[in-house]
Amino acid sequence: SAVISQKPSRDICQRGTSLTIQCQVDSQVTMMFWYRQQPGQSLTLIATANQGSEATYESGFVIDKFPISRPNLTFSTLTVSNMSPEDSSIYLCSVDRGQGRGYTFGSGTRLTVV
Amino acid sequence: KQEVTQIPAALSVPEGENLVLNCSFTDSAIYNLQWFRQDPGKGLTSLLLIQSSQREQTSGRLNASLDKSSGRSTLYIAASQPGDSATYLCARVAGGSQGNLIFGKGTKLSVKP
Numbered sequence: 001s002a003v004i005s006q007k008p009s010r011d012i013c014q015r016g017t018s019l020t021i022q023c024q025v026d027s028q029v030t031m032m033f034w035y036r037q038q039p040g041q042s043l044t045l046i047a048t049a050n051q052g053s054e055a056t057y058e059s060g061f062v063i064d065k066f067p068i069s070r071p072n073l074t075f076s077t078l079t080v081s082n083m084s085p086e087d088s089s090i091y092l093c094s095v096d097r098g099q100g101r102g103y104t105f106g107s108g109t110r111l112t113v114v
Numbered sequence: 115k116q117e118v119t120q121i122p123a124a125l126s127v128p129e130g131e132n133l134v135l136n137c138s139f140t141d142s143a144i145y146n147l148q149w150f151r152q153d154p155g156k157g158l159t160s161l162l163l164i165q166s167s168q169r170e171q172t173s174g175r176l177n178a179s180l181d182k183s184s185g186r187s188t189l190y191i192a193a194s195q196p197g198d199s200a201t202y203l204c205a206r207v208a209g210g211s212q213g214n215l216i217f218g219k220g221t222k223l224s225v226k227p
Contacts, residue, residue: 041219042218042219042220043203043215044217045215045216048213090155090157096213100146101163103148103205103215105150105160106157107156107157108155108158110155
């Protein structure tokens with residue numbers, strides 16, 4: 001079953017800077033999902049990352065703000081660009097483990113922008 | 115629009131009590147439904163997955179049911195313990211080729227010793 005290593009686990013960043021979050025999966029997967037969880041809220045899908053093609057972004061999220069890379073079937077990065085305090089959230093990556101075993105998540109990146 | 119609703123938003127019970135968390139969803143063409151646990155500031159831990167062809171799944175003190183006709187799922191926790199205190203999220207798989215999960219807002223459970 002797929003296990004995801006996500007890093008960093010947390011960071012405190014200055015406004016106007018960028019942070020890149022990495023997710024490494026221990027098996028090959030077609031789609032990787034990136035979610036945001038704002039304080040006190042549930043998870044919202046940012047984008048779906050497929051290897052070899054541009055990520056598909058949900059309404060309200062744009063590539064310039066959240067560029068995503070997917071260089072191979074086991075790795076993806078999400079960058080939060082030009083950060084503001086409103087970007088303070090937990091960011092999580094996820095994959096479908098396949099074979100009817102459901103979805104698994106990385107441990108999350110807790111971002112605070114000051 | 116596909117939506118997932120969880121009731122109650124928060125629940126506080128004494129240790130040892132049995133409890134039920136509710137999840138309802140629009141769109142009867144449900145695929146799979148998955149229950150997660152989230153501890154404060156942490157990621158998600160998968161508890162139970164119910165495939166669309168199934169009616170329930172059990173793991174230890176947890177039992178999850180799925181009723182597609184009424185658009186509901188329940189998570190039953192038997193003999194609750196303080197360590198069960200967390201936020202419980204239910205999520206359904208989005209339809210079509212999207213493949214992502216759509217989450218409810220969660221139920222924050224507090225089990226008091």
